[in-house]
Amino acid sequence: MSFLxxxxxxxxxxxxxxILAAVFFVLSFFVLSRSRAVKNFLVALVSVSLIVAFYLNIxxxxxxxxxxxxxxxxxxxxxxEIGIVIFSALNLLYFIxxxxxxxxxxxxxxxxFLFSIISAIFLILSKNFLLIFxxxxxxxxxxxxxxxxxxxxxxxxxxxxxxxxxxxxxTIVLFxxxxxxxxxxxxxxxxxxxxxxxxxxxPLIVLALVIFGAALYMYFFLFPFQGPYLRLIKRGSLSTxxxxxxxxxxxxxxxxxxxxxxxxxxxxxxxxxxxxxLIAITxxxxxAGSIGAFKTNNLRRxxxxxxxxxxxxxxxxxxxxxxxxIDISSMVLFSFVNIFIMLLSFMSMSxxxxxxxxxxxxxxxxxxxxxGRNNRYMGINLVVIFLSWLGPLxxxxxFIKYIVKSGFPGMGVDNIILLIAMVAGCVFLLVNILRILxxxxxxxxxxxxxxxxxSWSLYAYVTFFSLVIIISLAMGLLGILNVDIAFLDxxxxxT
Amino acid sequence: MSFSMIIYFNLLILLIGIFGxxxxxxxISAIVSLQLVVISGLMNFLVFSHFLYRYSLWDRMFIIxxxxxxxxxxxxxxxxxxLNKDKLDRQELYRDFRLFKITKSDWWGEDII
Numbered sequence: 355m356s357f358l359x360x361x362x363x364x365x366x367x368x369x370x371x372x373i374l375a376a377v378f379f380v381l382s383f384f385v386l387s388r389s390r391a392v393k394n395f396l397v398a399l400v401s402v403s404l405i406v407a408f409y410l411n412i413x414x415x416x417x418x419x420x421x422x423x424x425x426x427x428x429x430x431x432x433x434x435e436i437g438i439v440i441f442s443a444l445n446l447l448y449f450i451x452x453x454x455x456x457x458x459x460x461x462x463x464x465x466x467f468l469f470s471i472i473s474a475i476f477l478i479l480s481k482n483f484l485l486i487f488x489x490x491x492x493x494x495x496x497x498x499x500x501x502x503x504x505x506x507x508x509x510x511x512x513x514x515x516x517x518x519x520x521x522x523x524x525t526i527v528l529f530x531x532x533x534x535x536x537x538x539x540x541x542x543x544x545x546x547x548x549x550x551x552x553x554x555x556x557p558l559i560v561l562a563l564v565i566f567g568a569a570l571y572m573y574f575f576l577f578p579f580q581g582p583y584l585r586l587i588k589r590g591s592l593s594t595x596x597x598x599x600x601x602x603x604x605x606x607x608x609x610x611x612x613x614x615x616x617x618x619x620x621x622x623x624x625x626x627x628x629x630x631x632l633i634a635i636t637x638x639x640x641x642a643g644s645i646g647a648f649k650t651n652n653l654r655r656x657x658x659x660x661x662x663x664x665x666x667x668x669x670x671x672x673x674x675x676x677x678x679x680i681d682i683s684s685m686v687l688f689s690f691v692n693i694f695i696m697l698l699s700f701m702s703m704s705x706x707x708x709x710x711x712x713x714x715x716x717x718x719x720x721x722x723x724x725x726g727r728n729n730r731y732m733g734i735n736l737v738v739i740f741l742s743w744l745g746p747l748x749x750x751x752x753f754i755k756y757i758v759k760s761g762f763p764g765m766g767v768d769n770i771i772l773l774i775a776m777v778a779g780c781v782f783l784l785v786n787i788l789r790i791l792x793x794x795x796x797x798x799x800x801x802x803x804x805x806x807x808x809s810w811s812l813y814a815y816v817t818f819f820s821l822v823i824i825i826s827l828a829m830g831l832l833g834i835l836n837v838d839i840a841f842l843d844x845x846x847x848x849t
Numbered sequence: 850m851s852f853s854m855i856i857y858f859n860l861l862i863l864l865i866g867i868f869g870x871x872x873x874x875x876x877i878s879a880i881v882s883l884q885l886v887v888i889s890g891l892m893n894f895l896v897f898s899h900f901l902y903r904y905s906l907w908d909r910m911f912i913i914x915x916x917x918x919x920x921x922x923x924x925x926x927x928x929x930x931x932l933n934k935d936k937l938d939r940q941e942l943y944r945d946f947r948l949f950k951i952t953k954s955d956w957w958g959e960d961i962i
Contacts, residue, residue: 483911484910484911484914484915487911487915487918488914488915488918491915491918491919491921491922492918494922495918495921495922495925498922498925498926498929499925502929512929512930515929516876516926516929516930517946517948519926520876520879520880520883520926520948521948523883523919523922523923523926524870524883524948526918526919526922527883527886527887527890527919528886530886530887530890530915530919531863531886531887531889531890531893533890533911533915534889534890534891534893534894534897535893537893537894537897537898537907537908537911538893538897538901541902541905541907543907578951578955578956579949579951580955581950581951581952581955584955584960585960588960642956645956645957646956646957649957649958650958650959650960651959652959652960655959655960
């Protein structure tokens with residue numbers, strides 16, 4: 355037993371990675387297998403490894419505390435981020451199994467999938483520039499391979515895959531350029547060294563941060579560069595959208611947090627240009643995302659636009675910090691709440707909508723017409739899922755507090771502009787929710803409705819998410835009302 | 850060559866790369882433009898190492914795995930391009946490809962294939 359504890363201490367904080375790497379090694383022996391039984395066994399093995407990795411990630415951190423070395427750093431945020439990635443991976447595994455179990459490349463998909471999770475965890479843990487750069491490059495490479503294998507049977511998709519992945523490649527190249535500029539200031543090895551040095555305001559560092567910002571802008575396909583992202587999700591296989599939403603984007607958010615403290619330094623210096631830029635991007639994402647979703651009838655495009663809308667809400671949070679409405683702890687809390695809302699709602703919603711598309715063969719919003727009447731359980735679940743989209747309403751509280759403190763005229767032009775953005779965002783969000791719900795509960799035209807089959811696993815999956823949303827909502831309401839929950843010290847306002 | 854001369858030359862390569870990315874109308878030109886940006890980053894590392902740090906180890910530690918990974922990703926993209934597309938499709942791709950193409954359907958309405 356003591357040997358095991360010693361071993362565990364030695365490999366800290368790589369336990370979760372070791373488990374996944376071991377399963378990756380085992381999977382490589384089954385790469386040519388096409389037997390259904392073997393596929394089921396592999397899925398079970400990967401699921402168990404992900405659950406064990408999730409447990410070890412938390413357990414080891416609690417028992418051994420934070421860890422820092424030349425290459426990596428593991429603290430509170432890293433544990434949460436790894437937890438989110440592994441949780442997303444479990445859900446993605448479900449999607450991959452549903453849509454690719456009959457694929458002859460299924461074992462290869464699982465291997466590349468596991469590899470992408472390992473590289474994502476490396477990226478989250480990495481502290482050193484070299485490790486950050488290589489892990490993000492390998493992660494993008496793994497996602498590219500995964501998307502190309504998943505879409506191998508789809509005609510005329512390769513152009514869309516190529517035009518999509520040229521952007522992440524541009525991200526990698528810009529990262530390389532940015533790191534080369536940082537090297538020109540002084541022999542820096544990680545972002546923390548820059549933060550503690552006297553060279554932080556050096557123009558080369560500012561230029562490198564601008565280049566990193568541009569690289570991440572490309573990575574997220576923010577407006578007006580959203581075209582390849584929308585096209586790939588619409589034309590690719592059903593699981594491609596899930597992969598991009600639940601793995602590619604969250605890892606991008608966590609990469610954004612790496613140089614985050616440097617950006618915060620410049621935000622705190624009341625950098626007007628940075629605030630204006632953030633506010634402009636927030637507006638663009640919120641307005642273009644919600645209007646784009648409203649003007650299209652394709653369900654996948656609606657979801658893609660809405661995802662960009664939520665990226666806009668994520669940026670609204672940073673903009674609010676830049677204008678002084680919220681403090682840094684609230685910003686970090688809101689960022690994670692946003693990611694949580696996005697993942698929870700999109701996982702369950704895409705499970706339902708993708709199943710409808712698979713059954714009917716139609717990707718239009720008309721395919722869900724009458725769904726809520728013919729399958730009331732799924733209809734109610736959809737209502738619950740959309741309730742989680744009302745989460746951005748929690749931004750109202752900081753605004754109210756700010757207005758009470760300084761009065762409406764004393765708010766400043768920037769804060770009033772942000773308040774308008776938030777109100778407009780909430781209105782557009784409600785319009786989009788109502789549009790989908792009206793379609794779901796509308797009476798189907800006679801003879802047009804085709805019975806949609808939902809498997810028991812899908813019922814269980816959607817029910818799980820609905821319960822999580824209801825519990826989160828109840829906790830949030832209790833937090834707002836300042837009701838002590840006794841067993842959990844939780845306050846949604848983060849104050 | 851002096852330090853400032855190399856930096857100016859490097860900036861020129863970077864600008865050509867960025868211009869190429871925006872202006873190029875086929876995928877190979879876009880990839881070549883990306884390579885120019887990589888070369889610019891590479892030159893930064895080498896120049897700073899030579900003039901500022903008298904050949905430190907860190908630049909080589911970064912350059913070797915960094916450039917290997919970048920070229921691995923680019924190689925995969927090009928390999929995928931040649932693996933999947935027949936001659937006719939490739940011609941179409943070379944004729945009408947823009948890295949930053951913005952169309953109306955990206956903002957409004959349906960995406961017509």
